Amino acid sequence: MQPDYLDQPPQSTTLTDYDRQHTKLYLRLLDATTDSADWREVARVLFGIDPESEPERARRVYDSHLARARWMTANGYRQLLQGGAPH
Numbered sequence: 001m002q003p004d005y006l007d008q009p010p011q012s013t014t015l016t017d018y019d020r021q022h023t024k025l026y027l028r029l030l031d032a033t034t035d036s037a038d039w040r041e042v043a044r045v046l047f048g049i050d051p052e053s054e055p056e057r058a059r060r061v062y063d064s065h066l067a068r069a070r071w072m073t074a075n076g077y078r079q080l081l082q083g084g085a086p087h
Contacts, residue, residue, distance in 0.1 A: 003048060005061070008064040008065075009064060009065055013075075014079060019080075025065065039059065043059070044058075
C-alpha cells in the first residue's frame with residue numbers, strides 16, 4: 001500500500017494542493033509537538049514509518065512535514081483562508 005504523503009512536501013512560497021490535502025496531518029503534527037510527543041512515535045503513528053528500521057527516513061519525513069506545518073501557521077494559512085491558489 002502506497003502512503004498518501006511524500007517523503008518531503010513540495011517547497012513553495014505559495015500554498016500547494018499537497019498542503020490543502022495534508023492540512024489535517026499538519027495540524028496533528030503541530031498538536032503532537034505542543035504535547036512534547038516523541039518524534040519517533042509521531043513518525044510511527046502519523047506516517048506509518050518504523051523509526052527503528054528506517055531512522056533516517058523517519059526523521060526526514062517528520063522534520064520536513066513539521067517544517068511545512070510551521071510554514072503554514074506563519075504564511076500558508078492566509079492563502080488558505082483566502083481560498084488559496086487556483087486548483
